[in-house]
Amino acid sequence: MPAPGRDAKILMTFPVTGSSHLLAEARARGQYGTLAKVLATMAPADVTKEVGASGLQGRGGAAFPTGRKWSVVRYDDGQPHYLCANADEGEPGTFKDRWILENTPHQLIESMLISAYALQVRHAFVYMRGEFAGPYRRLQAALDEAYAAGLVGENILGSGFSCDIIVYRGAGSYVCGEASALITSIEGKRGYPRNRPPRLTVKGLYQRPTVINNVETLANVAWIMEHGAAAFKAIGCPKAPGTRLISISGHIARPGVYEIEYGYSWKKLIHDDCGGMLEGAELKCVIPGGISTKVLTAAEIDQLALDPAEVEPAGSSMGSGGMVAIAEGTCMVRLLQVMLRFYHHESCGQCTPCREGMGWLHRIIDRIVAGQGRAADLDQMLLISRLQDGNTICGMGDAAGFATIGILAKYRHEFEHWIGTGRSMFEGNLECRRSS
Ligand SMILES: Cc1cc2nc3c(=O)[nH]c(=O)nc-3n(C[C@H](O)[C@H](O)[C@H](O)COP(=O)(O)O)c2cc1C
Ligand code: SF4
DSSP: OOOOOOEEEEEOOOOOOTTTTTTHHHEEEEETHHHHHHHHHOOOHHHHHHHHHTBBSSSSSOOHHHHHHHSSSOOTSSSOOOEEOOOOOSTOOOOOHHHHHHHHHHHHHHHHHHHHHHHEEEEEEEEEOTHHHHHHHHHHHHHHHHHHHTTBBBSGGGSSOEEEEEEEOOEEEEEGSHHHHHHHHTTSOOOOOOOOOOSSTTSSSGGGEEEEEEEHHHHHHHHHHHHHHHHHHHHHHTTSSSSEEEEEESSSOOOOOEEETTTTTTHHHHITOOOOOOGGOOOEEEEETTTOOOOHHHHHHTTTOOOHHTTTTTOOTTTTEEEEETTOOOHHOOOOOOOOHHHHOOOOOOOOHHHHHHHHHHHHHIIIIIIOOOTTHHHHHHHHHHTTTTOSSSTTHHHHHHHHHHHHHHHHHHHHHHHSSSSSSSTTTTHHHOOO
16 A cells, blocks of 8 residues: 655545445545535536636646636537546556556546536546556446446436546557547547647547546546635645645655655655665666656755756656656666667657657667767767657657656766767666666
8 A cells, every 4th residue: 555655635545445446435435425515516617617726737747727728618518528537647657547546446436527517528538548457447347336326327416417437448559648649549540649729628539629637637626626726725835736646666665656745855755755765775866757757866856845846947847746766876878778769669650750750769779788889879869859849749759858858968978988888887787787
């Protein structure tokens, strides 16, 4: 069971028991009471207003204000609207949505129903990555229980509001987590991202207004409606209210999912809550929010709180909440090689800078590792990364560039050593061999 971060206010996590995913236990914790209250007493527009006032921001990576996204949808235009929970969770290092799906699926279902009511959605979807067999079984079983209890489907709790929730399983493509690719995939086509405008809230699934939110974003909604926007805003930081689920992995003594309040000390999370580094190793650096966010050194994170207002000026972002702690002695050349292999493999190939750029970056780093690096290689990698930034349909082109620029800016000497000597600075180190 993941331990919540010390001092954190708890919105999401709770002691996990063998039955905490079941409807009876969810109801004993008070779940679905907020749904009943909202359906009986609130107008849809008031729900959107409350979510907007809470300052809730997207937890999928871009931190877009949720209320602002919802407010674009004209919920009373008589047209079908759609809501999709993004449960693709493909960003390497990120596994916090999985925690929600497995341990508290009713928190997501109740929150989705409240959100669907605000947007007047008749059919809502959960788009789940293909590899999530266990989370799928848990969520589907929870939905079956909720349907049987009259909490989902026709005339929910006798309110006159009807909403079905459909779980759609992807086939394991990273790019299908991107919102427009996700929609295309649900429509049964190849999961290609598409250019905007039009925005998805104007023309999304089946050409209708569609809201796509991350699982964790949506799971906050029931709490906000139960306790009020002001209570939510009182937690965390002025520009980033609420708590955050951080999934932490890497060379850390106690990896897992931790719920922290925005503004929590980074040092405390790693060294106290997570028990520090494995086998007493020193921390070298941290990838803060999925591999698409720029690496921060141990010295940098010592000075920072887990607050976007501090992390962004330091040149990175809290991204998807997928943190990877890396120990001293780890070879950053090998690490970047693994990342570039991933990006190259996952590029959908529509945009030339991404399709070709990923291939070039991957081939250059493979050549460096094979001992045939050239002096000009590093500047060439930086140039390719910069050319990808902002020149592609979706954010994946930018992401690979961020990872490369971030690592080269801080660990260029490790690459120069490999090019100069034909071998890693850390040859013989276990981690250097492991990532090959
Ligand atoms: C290549 C790529 C992959 C993405 N994968 C995910 C994902 O697995 N889960 C997710 O919630 N958002 C992912 N996103 C972000 C989504 O496009 C979208 O911004 C997000 O689901 C919106 O939800 P939010 O506003 O609640 O954060 C991805 C974006 C890109 C460019
Ligand atoms: S940036 Fe890459 S993954 Fe995204 S649409 Fe273009 S080619 Fe596909």
